[in-house]
Amino acid sequence: MNMELIDCANHGSQPFGVVCGHLQSNGKKLGFHEQEAEEGRKPDAWCNDCHERWQLMKQSEKEREQWEEVCNFKVVCGACYEEIKEENKTANTFDLEVLTIEKLLNQLSKQEYPVILAQSFPSWLPEAYVQMMSNIATQVISIESKLLSMEDAIQVNLDRDKTDEWVFATSIAKDYWTFDIEQNIMYYEQIEEHFVPKKMNIHFNQWLQLCFLLQKLDHVQEKYLITIALQEALQESLYIINPSLVDHFKNII
Ligand SMILES: [Zn+2]
Ligand SMILES: [Zn+2]
Known part of the structure; x- marks a missing residue:
């Protein structure tokens, strides 16, 4: 294969790629969209904004030309290309949005029949918990959290025989x-x-909310590298739930 090389001030003689001017100049968390790979060179890549502009167009030849003009494509070396990709790609992909209580209630599996609650649990349990759990089934939400149905919790706590504490997950x-x-x-x-x-x-x-965030994190970690961008996004979401969580989960990823 005849590979064209360019000379990079930082990386020496390298194959090249093409990225939009936004990625080349301030490249951080702008998103990273790649065209399909072409033989012997990196695929063309552009940021979230350029991507959006492209979606809005009818995509005729003339529009393609206009689009490319605004993209202001620049040639970069293959190693620079990979660095730019690493710094930007997380912005368009991972979802660490904090769910509202309503939304996450919809995602919890319900029991077929609501439990008729006997007085088998302590009166000091939070009201919100007891009410919410009346028809919720036992389920794994994330690696760290398996929520117990009221029936299962009653059994676990009977076995433990500790009166000043209640295992709920x-x-x-x-x-x-x-x-x-x-x-x-x-x-x-x-x-x-x-x-x-x-x-x-x-x-x-x-x-x-925390458990559903950790569930999303489990999915994100399966697909993407852990980058500073991902860590920052996680910290932001933890902060939204409760600022005290940021410290607790400082080293989780
Ligand atoms: Zn761009
Ligand atoms: Zn380079």
């Missing part, structure tokens, strides 16, 4: 979540042989 591992008698949410994380409790300054609705 476990995880895929051995970690688990409780309410203490003051209605604080506690996270028990297994570290070696011990369970280390962490008090979370959130209420039950925020806990659900």
